[in-house]
Amino acid sequence: MLLYLRLLKESFSFAMNALRNNKLRTFLSLLGVTIGIFSIIAVLAAVDSLDQKIKADLGDLDKNTIYLMRFSFGPSEIPRWKREQFPDVTFEEFDYLKKSLNGVDKMAFNLFAGNENIKFEERTVSSVRVTPTTDEFDAIDGIKIEYGRFFNESESNSGTAVVILGYEVANGLFDSAEQAMGKKIRMYGKRFTVIGVTEKQGFSTFGDSRDNAVFIPMNFIRRLYGENNENITPAILIKPEKGIDMEAFKGEITQKLRNYRGLKSSEIDNFFINVLSGFTDMIDNIVGQMNVVGWIISGFSLLVGGFGIANIMFVSVKERTNLIGIQKSLGAKNRFILFQFLFEAVILSVIGGIIGLVMVWLIAMIMTSVLDFEFILSFGNMMLGAGLAGIIGLIAGIIPAISASKLDPVEAIRSGM
Numbered sequence: 001m002l003l004y005l006r007l008l009k010e011s012f013s014f015a016m017n018a019l020r021n022n023k024l025r026t027f028l029s030l031l032g033v034t035i036g037i038f039s040i041i042a043v044l045a046a047v048d049s050l051d052q053k054i055k056a057d058l059g060d061l062d063k064n065t066i067y068l069m070r071f072s073f074g075p076s077e078i079p080r081w082k083r084e085q086f087p088d089v090t091f092e093e094f095d096y097l098k099k100s101l102n103g104v105d106k107m108a109f110n111l112f113a114g115n116e117n118i119k120f121e122e123r124t125v126s127s128v129r130v131t132p133t134t135d136e137f138d139a140i141d142g143i144k145i146e147y148g149r150f151f152n153e154s155e156s157n158s159g160t161a162v163v164i165l166g167y168e169v170a171n172g173l174f175d176s177a178e179q180a181m182g183k184k185i186r187m188y189g190k191r192f193t194v195i196g197v198t199e200k201q202g203f204s205t206f207g208d209s210r211d212n213a214v215f216i217p218m219n220f221i222r223r224l225y226g227e228n229n230e231n232i233t234p235a236i237l238i239k240p241e242k243g244i245d246m247e248a249f250k251g252e253i254t255q256k257l258r259n260y261r262g263l264k265s266s267e268i269d270n271f272f273i274n275v276l277s278g279f280t281d282m283i284d285n286i287v288g289q290m291n292v293v294g295w296i297i298s299g300f301s302l303l304v305g306g307f308g309i310a311n312i313m314f315v316s317v318k319e320r321t322n323l324i325g326i327q328k329s330l331g332a333k334n335r336f337i338l339f340q341f342l343f344e345a346v347i348l349s350v351i352g353g354i355i356g357l358v359m360v361w362l363i364a365m366i367m368t369s370v371l372d373f374e375f376i377l378s379f380g381n382m383m384l385g386a387g388l389a390g391i392i393g394l395i396a397g398i399i400p401a402i403s404a405s406k407l408d409p410v411e412a413i414r415s416g417m
């Protein structure tokens with residue numbers, strides 16, 4: 001054991017001497033490993049950070065949540081011209097399904113509306129996303145309220161002019177989010193009373209953050225604009241009960257809505273049942289593909305880095321041929337020489353890998369401070385980077401190490417004289 005520790009120490013010393021004595025050559029050779037490890041770990045860290053952010057954004061949503069609407073979340077076999085003729089879901093259909101559908105935990109009628117400017121006295125916040133909805137929306141979407149509350153069933157049904165402000169909207173209109181409570185803001189040419197402010201969400205992977213949104217009773221918009229507004233897209237959100245058979249549940253929704261709309265058996269469904277789990281599966285597939293592409297691109301850099309390490313080791317063997325001959329003449333075994341050069345190759349490669357990891361860490365710190373998004377360099381990815389660097393060094397150093405261990409001591413001493 002002590003012999004191998006001494007061997008490791010000497011190999012580290014040789015590696016450091018190679019770095020000191022041949023700085024440019026060693027730097028250029030290690031550059032491939034550094035870039036390769038940087039590329040792989042940067043891609044993995046970015047994908048992991050994005051994946052964690054997506055899971056955080058969807059963390060409060062039940063994956064079985066259904067978005068019933070005229071549009072599909074994913075690709076569809078139905079021609080576009082035919083999909084464009086599909087009717088919007090209506091509040092009457094929402095009311096019918098809410099009364100007749102079995103296995104429902106929560107159900108909300110949601111309107112995807114345009115952006116509006118919101119005013120309080122002399123202050124204005126522009127391009128705020130307005131979400132008209134019903135009272136159960138907060139329980140389905142997982143909205144967290146920092147101050148106040150969400151509107152109740154009575155306010156929802158009557159279309160009371162109340163509003164829940166996103167965190168950034170509240171800070172834009174008032175000195176602090178807490179001061180917004182009970183104040184009157186202007187929107188759609190009307191006055192709304194602020195009854196709640198959401199918790200800060202930060203950057204969102206799905207379009208605008210909730211911080212830059214407001215929520216109002218859907219019936220207020222129905223009274224203001226009526227049922228037919230081309231700028232508003234309605235959707236019925238359905239959260240089923242836990243443990244329900246989703247296929248049977250979707251089948252019941254399809255049957256009831258077809259019957260309500262009077263569709264014949266020969267006619268196709270003129271609506272889409274979008275299940276959130278299908279959307280998350282699609283995202284997981286995209287994340288997986290991004291990882292694969294990252295590995296392929298980074299693999300070329302690692303290949304170049306491996307050749308660079310091999311080049312260093314062949315030169316190192318050539319420069320130390322005389323020393324190898326002396327070591328062998330004094331009784332050094334072949335495996336001692338083999339391990340000496342293998343350890344040196346691994347140490348050099350790991351140094352290049354560590355530089356790559358430090359670069360990823362620095363960029364992650366800078367990006368996290370500049371953007372409202374947390375880049376995560378996990379301990380697992382750091383160990384993966386160091387392990388990959390070690391494997392590259394091992395593979396690149398094996399042939400030079402074998403050639404060094406097989407040198408004849410007499411010929412090695414003679415060639416070095």
